[in-house]
Structure formats: structure tokens, C-alpha cells
Amino acid sequence: xxxxxxxxxxxxxxxxxxxxxxxxxxxxxxxxxxxxxxxxxxxxxxxxxxxxxxxxxxxxxxxxxxxxxxxxxxxxxxxxxxxxxxxxxxxxxxxxxxxxxxxxxxxxxxxxxxxxxxxxxxxxxxxxxxxxxxxxxxxxxxxxxxxxxxxxxxxxxxxxxx
Amino acid sequence: xxxxxxxxxxxxxxxxxxxxxxxxxxxxxxxxxxxxxxxxxxxxxxxxxxxxxxxxxxxxxxxxxxxxxxxxxxxxxxxxxxxxxxxxxxxxxxxxxxxxxxxxxxxxxxxxxxxxxxxxxxxxxxxxxxxxxxxxxxxxxxxxxxxxxxxxxxxxxxxxxxxxxxxxxxxxxxxxxxxxxxxxxxxxxxxxxxxxxxxxxxxxxxxxxxxxxxxxxxxxxxxxxxxxxxxxxxxxxxxxxxxxxxxxxxxxxxxxxxxxxxxxxxxxxxxxxxxxxxxxxxxxxxxxxxxxxxxxxxxxxxxxxxxxxxxxxxxxxxxxxxxxxxxxxxxxxxxxxxxxxxxxxxxxxxxxxxxxxxxxxxxxxxxxxxxxxxxxxxxxxxxxxxxxxxxxxxxxxxxxxxxxxxxxxxxxxxxxxxxxxxxxxxxxxxxxxxxxxxxx
Numbered sequence: 158x159x160x161x162x163x164x165x166x167x168x169x170x171x172x173x174x175x176x177x178x179x180x181x182x183x184x185x186x187x188x189x190x191x192x193x194x195x196x197x198x199x200x201x202x203x204x205x206x207x208x209x210x211x212x213x214x215x216x217x218x219x220x221x222x223x224x225x226x227x228x229x230x231x232x233x234x235x236x237x238x239x240x241x242x243x244x245x246x247x248x249x250x251x252x253x254x255x256x257x258x259x260x261x262x263x264x265x266x267x268x269x270x271x272x273x274x275x276x277x278x279x280x281x282x283x284x285x286x287x288x289x290x291x292x293x294x295x296x297x298x299x300x301x302x303x304x305x306x307x308x309x310x311x312x313x314x315x316x317x318x319x
Numbered sequence: 320x321x322x323x324x325x326x327x328x329x330x331x332x333x334x335x336x337x338x339x340x341x342x343x344x345x346x347x348x349x350x351x352x353x354x355x356x357x358x359x360x361x362x363x364x365x366x367x368x369x370x371x372x373x374x375x376x377x378x379x380x381x382x383x384x385x386x387x388x389x390x391x392x393x394x395x396x397x398x399x400x401x402x403x404x405x406x407x408x409x410x411x412x413x414x415x416x417x418x419x420x421x422x423x424x425x426x427x428x429x430x431x432x433x434x435x436x437x438x439x440x441x442x443x444x445x446x447x448x449x450x451x452x453x454x455x456x457x458x459x460x461x462x463x464x465x466x467x468x469x470x471x472x473x474x475x476x477x478x479x480x481x482x483x484x485x486x487x488x489x490x491x492x493x494x495x496x497x498x499x500x501x502x503x504x505x506x507x508x509x510x511x512x513x514x515x516x517x518x519x520x521x522x523x524x525x526x527x528x529x530x531x532x533x534x535x536x537x538x539x540x541x542x543x544x545x546x547x548x549x550x551x552x553x554x555x556x557x558x559x560x561x562x563x564x565x566x567x568x569x570x571x572x573x574x575x576x577x578x579x580x581x582x583x584x585x586x587x588x589x590x591x592x593x594x595x596x597x598x599x600x601x602x603x604x605x606x607x608x609x610x611x612x613x614x615x616x617x618x619x620x621x622x623x624x625x626x627x628x629x630x631x632x633x634x635x636x637x638x639x640x641x642x643x644x645x646x647x648x649x650x651x652x653x654x655x656x657x658x659x660x661x662x663x664x665x666x667x668x669x670x671x672x673x674x675x676x677x678x679x680x681x682x683x684x685x686x687x688x689x690x691x692x693x694x695x696x697x698x699x700x701x702x703x704x705x706x707x708x709x710x711x712x713x714x715x716x717x718x719x720x721x722x723x724x725x726x727x728x729x730x731x732x733x734x735x736x737x738x739x740x741x742x743x744x745x746x747x748x749x750x751x752x753x754x755x756x757x758x759x
Contacts, residue, residue, distance in 0.1 A: 164354060171351040172634040176665065178347065179672040182340045182399060186392050186679055189333070190686075247692075267692065284504070284694040 222273050223302075223319040230313035232258040239315070245272040247283065248310050263287050264311030271302075278302045278317065287311060330757075331383045334391035338379060341398035342372030348406035348635050355636025367409075370420070371402055378427045385434040386754035390687060393753075396680045397731055397746055401739070403673060404732035407661050410636050411653045415734050422736035426743035433747035441751045445695050448501030455494035458487035463534075488540050489728075489741035492706055493748070496547060500698035503555035507694065510556050536582050539713050539725030543706065545569060550705040551698055554688075589615040590723035593622075618724055620649045621659035625670075625719070632666025639663070653734040655726045658718045673732075674715065681708040687749055690756035700752040703745050 225239040239246065239256060246255045249268040258264045265285035272279045281299035282289040289296045290309040302308070302317045309315075328336070346368030375398045382394060401423055409416035437444070444451070461478050477484050503510065533541060549565040576583040593615035601613035611619040627639060640648055640660065649656050662670040684704030691697040707730055714733075717724035728738035730745075 167354055168351060168634045168637065171347055171354070172632065172665075175344065175347045175351065175635065176631075176669055176672065178340055178344055179399070179669065179676075182337070182344070182395075183672060183675050183679065186337070186396070190392060190679070190683065270692075281693075283692060284507075 223278050223304075223317060225271070225308065225315040225317055228307065228314040228316055230258070230261065230315075232260040232264075232313060241271060241273060241278060245270055247271075248313075249283075249285075250311075258311060258313055261311040261313050264313065269308075269310050272299075276301065280308060285310075328391075329387075330389065330391040331379070331387055334382065334394055335376070335379055337392065337395035338372065338375050338398055341375055341395060341402050342368050344399060345371045345402040345406065348402065349409065351634060352406065352410045352636035355634065367405075367420075371398070371405075374424065374427055378430060381431040381434055382750060385438040386750045388757035389750040389754035390683055390757075392683050393680065393746060393749055396676055396683070397743075399676055400673075400680075400731035403661065404657065404729075404734075406635060407657060407664065407732075408653050408734045410638075410664070411640065411660060415653055418736070419734050419739070422739045423743075425736070426740040429740055430743040430747045433744055434750065437747075437751055438754075441748070441755070442693070442695055444497055445501040445504070448498050448505075451494045452498035452502070455491040455498060458491035458494065461487045484736075486735070486737040488537065489737040490744075492540075492543065492547070493703070493741055493744055495544065496551070496702035496706060497699065499548065499551045500695050500702055503551055503698055504694035507555040510552075533576070533580070537725075538583065538586065538723075539717070539727035542713055542725065543709055543727065546709040547702055547706045550709075551702045554698055554701045555694075585614060586723045586725065589618060590720060593619050593720070617650055617656070618718075618720070621652075621656050621718055622720065624649060624656075624659040625662040628663040628666045628670070630667045632662075632664050632669050635664050637664065651726070654728055655714065655724075655733070656718060657729055657733045658715050661732075674711075677708075677711050677730075681711075684708075684749055687753040687756065691752050692756060696752045696755060700749055703748050707742070707745060 221240055221242060223241045225241065227233045227235055227237040227239075229235060233256075247267065247270045248254055248256045248258060248264070249266050250258055250261060250264045251266040252259070254267065258268070265287065267283050268285040269289040270281045270283050272281060279299050279301050280289065280291065280296065282296045291300055291302070291306050293307075293309075304317060304319045306317045307314055308317060346365055349367045350365075375394065378394060382389060405416055405419055405423070408419050464478075478487055545565075549562055552561050552565070553559070573583075577587055578584070589610070593611060595610040597609075598607040599610050599613075601608045601610075603613055624638070624640070627633065633639075638660065640652060640663075642648060649659070652660050658670070658673075661673060665673075681704055684700060684707065688697050688700035688704060691700055710727060710730055713722070713725060714727045714729050716722040717727075728735050730742045731739065
């Protein structure tokens with residue numbers, strides 16, 4: 158048993174400790190959370206390189222898994238090649254895309270994503286207005302690309318080759 | 320590339336670090352309650368703190384396995400909220416705290432199941448959207464089934480199966496958000512054109528929810544569902560006109576309900592005029608008394624409780640919650656009114672900190688929604704976060720007399736198994752979206 162003055166002092170100390178700890182916790186979170194708001198847009202998201210650096214994704218040797226050849230496009234040069242390695246590539250009119258299609262008026266800000274997976278290269282529509290087409294058929298779900306497939310994003314036609 | 324932070328902790332290590340204060344906070348809080356009650360320090364307080372810490376470290380390891388790249392702050396913040404909640408519930412009634420502890424274990428279990436089960440691709444939920452929509456309505460109707468539902472405090476919200484009582488509405492909320500996220504993603508272009516044909520199914524689902532809720536007298540949830548619905552519609556279509564029309568409809572509906580539904584009218588009267596100087600008719604006793612002794616008794620006593628806390632609070636365990644004869648002053652203090660109990664014991668400073676933690680949780684949730692790059696994930700994260708924020712606002716605003724008081728739980732803090740478990744599922748959803756967005 159503690160004397161009543163001791164009880165009062167202990168309780169006061171505990172009360173202060175509780176509040177100080179709570180604010181310390183909040184302050185730390187605000188500080189480290191504010192940090193990633195100051196960083197440029199790309200690093201707000203832990204990109205593939207940073208993820209690999211952090212050891213989250215096993216580092217694999219960059220190897221070519223296929224390429225997309227530009228057949229016709231208002232934004233890209235005809236005959237240009239987009240080499241696909243282990244990283245996913247996004248297409249769209251917005252500047253934050255890996256392949257920006259600024260001049261393609263039929264492309265959405267974020268249009269489509271080409272994603273290499275264990276079992277091949279997959280194409281996914283990421284919420285476009287006008288749709289993404291493979292060999293003239295509109296994608297309703299993500300689809301694995303086969304060599305020779307022609308992908309249409311807005312008014313840009315690309316042929317997948319391995 | 321901008322400057323890199325000097326110490327770059329991996330997200331999960333950062334999470335583990337931030338879990339430490341959760342344990343210390345629980346220990347401090349419980350020690351304070353113990354000393355105030357019995358004048359000696361018991362090892363029990365340390366036991367509770369260690370138990371809490373162990374539970375969250377277990378949740379952390381599940382996250383480490385299933386969602387390594389997810390936001391590191393959400394789980395520690397949940398820990399702090401539940402720790403504060405359990406401490407206060409323990410202080411109000413040790414038996415309830417034990418039950419709440421068990422529910423938190425169940426919640427963490429379901430959290431782990433959700434993370435492990437959906438870690439590869441939670442977006443497969445999109446394929447079952449109508450199932451979720453129908454399940455949400457089914458859950459809302461469940462308390463109406465004779466023999467299953469029970470009425471508590473004028474609202475028919477509970478389902479009793481054997482010894483277990485739960486509120487299906489809490490789970491219906493999450494199912495509805497999943498349904499809305501999937502449905503709105505699919506239809507968002509056509510919805511933006513606002514043709515009746517496409518809006519139809521949405522209005523149907525919404526009308527069904529509203530009808531169930533008004534008929535079960537659960538106004539807080541009705542407001543919550545409506546708010547979630549409007550905010551997700553806005554996120555999906557970016558059309559402010561939907562929000563304006565939606566709020567106008569709500570105001571019209573509110574005025575209608577005020578005139579037709581006695582329950583609503585009473586709530587508004589209590590909100591605007593909790594104190595009277597002359598006696599009014601009291602429907603509870605059938606006699607004439609002052610309103611603060613009858614309908615608004617709960618709210619007025621809760622306001623006195625908050626006022627009694629001043630800036631620094633009385634200290635955990637030292638607040639006044641019983642009359643001199645030992646009867647509890649505020650009914651439902653550990654569910655609807657936990658905020659006023661906390662405001663008394665940790666004061667304005669502590670209550671502000673509590674609200675700050677809620678705000679930070681919402682800010683992180685919104686950031687998850689910003690980072691997510693497919694429509695379904697974005698809508699899911701935004702819906703879950705907005706639901707969480709609105710629920711907090713409805714109950715804290717109600718207790719503080721900013722809006723009419725409607726009974727609803729304070730997420731993670733209030734006593735109540737369904738609420739805690741459902742909110743852990745919500746947390747799992749946010750972490751899954753966050754992980755996917757960050758690992759791309």
C-alpha cells in the first residue's frame with residue numbers, strides 16, 4: 158500500500174507520461190509521414206528499383222522478355238521499339254506514365270499497363286475511357302499477350318514480339 | 320530524384336518500431352487505473368500491456384508475410400486506438416474489458432485471414448460484387464427476422480445466435496463498400512453521363528438500405544451509409560453535381576423524417592434544447608419533468624463529464640462516472656459515450672490527441688487511395704477510409720452536440736465485438752490496397 162500523497166504523485170506522473178507518450182507517437186508519425194509527401198511524385202510510391210534496393214523483391218538480372226513495336230501512333234515514332242524487361246510499363250496521356258502518349262487524343266490519362274509476370278507478358282486496361290484492344294477485340298479483363306498480337310491504345314497500334 | 324531520408328527503414332521494420340509505444344501506453348494506462356482503484360501497482364497492468372504488444376506483434380508478422388510493402392503506420396495507430404479503448408473500458412468495468420480483449424483477438428484473427436487469403440490478388444472480390452451487394456442487404460435485414468433479432472435501446476440491430484450477440488450492420492458496411500467499389504468502377508463512365516438506366520441499380524440498392532435502416536430506427540447508420548454512397552459516387556465520377564443533389568435529397572429526407580418519424584423529432588429536440596427551465600412531458604415516466612432529467616439526461620450528463628475533464632483530465636481511473644450511491648451516471652458509457660468518458664479522464668489535451676490519431680488514420684487511408692492505380696482499389700480504399708472518418712465524426716459530433724446524437728460506435732475504441740472485428744477487416748482491406756500500390 159502506498160500513502161495517499163504518493164498515490165497522487167504517482168497518478169499525476171502516470172497521467173503526464175500517458176499524454177506525453179501519446180503526443181510523441183503522433184509527432185513521430187506526422188514527421189515521417191510528412192517526409193514522403195515532400196519527395197517527388199515517383200518516389201511517393203515505392204517503385205521497383207527502390208523495392209529491390211529494400212530487398213522486397215529479389216533482384217533479377219534485367220533481361221528482355223519481349224518488345225512492343227510501334228506500327229502507327231500520333232505520339233510515338235513509327236518503328237520505335239519499347240523493350241520489356243522485368244518492370245511493368247504504363248501507357249497513357251498523362252506525363253506520369255512510363256510511356257506518355259501526350260498527342261494521342263483518344264488515350265486516357267492512365268490507359269493501360271503491360272506487366273511481365275512469371276508466365277508471360279500481361280496487358281491490362283487501367284480504367285481507360287475508350288478501351289484497350291488486342292487484335293481488334295476490346296479487353297474486358299487482363300490478357301496474356303502472344304507474339305504477333307496487335308495492341309491498340311487510343312490511336313496507337315503496337316505489335317508484341319518476342 | 321529528391322534527397323533520400325538518412326535512415327530508410329523498411330516499412331515493416333518501421334511498423335514494428337511504432338508498435339512499441341502501443342505496449343508502453345497500455346502499460347501506463349492500466350497502471351494508472353490500478354493505482355487509482357487499489358492504491359498499489361499490480362503486475363496485472365504489465366500483463367495486459369504485454370498481451371497487447373504480443374497480439375500486435377503477431378498481427379505485424381502476418382503483415383510482414385502477406386503485405387510487406389503496405390503502409391507502416393495504420394497498424395500501430397489501430398493499436399493505440401484499441402489500447403486507449405480497452406484501458407477506458409477496463410476502468411469502467413473489468414469484465415467488459417476482458418470480453419473486448421477477446422473480440423480484439425478475434426478481430427486480429429480475421430485480419431490475418433483476410434490478409435493471407437487475399438494477399439495474391441484481392442481484386443478477385445470484384446467478380447463477386449453482386450454477391451456482396453445482396454449479402455449487405457441480407458445482413459441489414461437479419462435483425463428483422465423473428466427469433467433472431469433483438470431490440471436494444473429502441474433500435475432493432477442485434478442478432479442473437481446462442482450466447483453470441485452481434486450487429487450485422489457493421490459487416491454490411493464493409494460488404495456495401497466492396498460492392499460499390501466494384502460496381503462504380505465498372506459503370507463510372509456511363510454513370511458520369513447520369514442516365515437513369517445506369518443509375519437505377521444503385522438507387523435500388525441505396526433505397527433498400529435506407530428503408531431497412533429507417534425501419535430499424537438506426538439513424539446513425541443511415542447517415543453513414545448515405546455518406547459512403549455519396550463520397551464513392553463522387554470519387555468514381557468526379558461530378559460535384561451528384562454530391563449537391565445528394566445533399567439536397569438528404570436535407571429534404573431529413574425534414575420529412577423530422578415531421579413524420581417521432582424518433583427523429585425527439586433526437587433533434589434533444590440536440591437543440593437539452594436543457595429546459597420549465598417542466599415538459601416525459602414519455603419515459605409519463606409525468607412532467609425538466610428535459611435534462613428525462614430525454615436528454617444521457618447527453619447532458621455526458622457534457623458534464625467532458626467539462627469535468629478540463630484541459631489535463633482527472634487522470635485515468637479518477638473520473639466520476641457514478642453517483643454517490645454508486646449508480647452509473649451515463650447509460651451506454653462504454654459504447655456510444657466512450658468519448659465523453661475519455662475526455663473526462665485524459666482531458667481536452669488527451670481527447671485532442673485521440674482525434675489526431677483518427678485524423679492521421681484517415682490521412683493515411685486517403686493516401687492509400689491516392690497511390691492505388693486501378694479504379695477498384697482506389698474506390699475501395701477511399702470508401703473504407705471515408706466510412707471510418709464519417710463514423711468517427713457522427714459519434715464524436717453527436718456526443719459534443721455538433722450534430723444530433725445517434726448511437727454508433729467509435730471505431731476501435733468503443734466496447735462492442737462486431738464493431739471491433741469489422742474495423743479490423745477494414746484495416747486489412749486498406750493494407751492490401753496499400754501493398755499492391757506500393758509494390759508496383
